[in-house]
Ligand SMILES: O=C(O)CCC(=O)C(=O)O
């Protein structure tokens with residue numbers, strides 16, 4: 112990497128937790144509690160972790176990657192038939208040039224296929240528009256929908272198991288968290304990082320430094336490039352480990368836990384090569400109100416985390432992340448009765464730049 116601002120500790124220098132989830136499905140409460148404790152420790156310290164023995168077949172993961180490649184290998188004119196800008200709930204193909212309102216001054220070198228929890232066409236939030244809720248669109252490729260929907264369902268179910276374990280760790284009734292997951296804005300992105308000859312620096316990246324806006328993210332990576340910030344606010348490389356997902360805590364869990372869990376900053380360097388990855392952002396219903404859970408309410412946490420609607424937080428962070436959305440809003444095609452800040456209030460800066 113040429114630019115010092117993109118440097119990070121290597122995985123050998125940093126101690127990244129790899130958590131075996133086998134105990135969650137063992138039926139043994141003691142084993143489940145041990146996994147929950149390990150997840151909680153990781154969420155409090157490194158803020159991100161790998162999971163293994165998660166119950167998702169490697170064959171399904173491979174098939175989902177193959178489906179992503181199959182779509183992204185289509186000619187651009189085919190892909191543009193499914194342009195996300197044709198929808199008001201952000202579904203389908205997101206080309207490179209949609210990335211950020213500063214494009215091309217700042218480039219996130221990725222394109223994506225975006226889908227989410229399947230909501231019916233008569234869902235009030237779909238009819239209202241610009242709420243990330245509604246029916247998925249699918250490319251006209253035989254078997255594609257079956258594969259990608261199966262992957263979505265499997266990772267979503269894994270998310271439910273992890274939510275249950277994290278509730279146990281926090282001493283919270285899981286129902287308190289689950290009641291807001293009926294038709295969530297839990298998006299799956301099939302990302303392709305686009306090959307290019309540009310230098311790697313903070314304006315020319317795979318994806319710029321950010322935290323995720325939901326409860327947590329379950330990410331499958333097809334190649335190196337990801338860096339995450341640990342609890343000491345140092346950058347660490349997080350390369351793919353065979354058979355493992357990477358999980359990072361998002362803004363909602365940081366809020367719920369009253370700052371005990373850290374919503375982890377992360378970024379993908381521009382390595383110039385093609386790279387595939389598949390994050391599933393495990394979120395809540397659009398209208399769910401997010402604030403510190405009752406047992407974690409103190410004057411400090413209440414002041415730090417005023418109540419927000421999960422979907423509004425997602426929208427206010429997304430509106431300027433995609434050009435078609437920013438354009439639609441500028442043209443008055445939808446109005447926001449929530450504030451759209453320049454920066455995510457959950458953003459953290461690195462403590463030090465790691466010297467070359
Ligand atoms: O591609 C990756 O490894 C990470 C992607 C990511 O952070 C995101 O889409 O929010």
Ligand SMILES: [Fe+2]
Nearest residue numbers: 321322323377
């Ligand atoms: Fe992310």
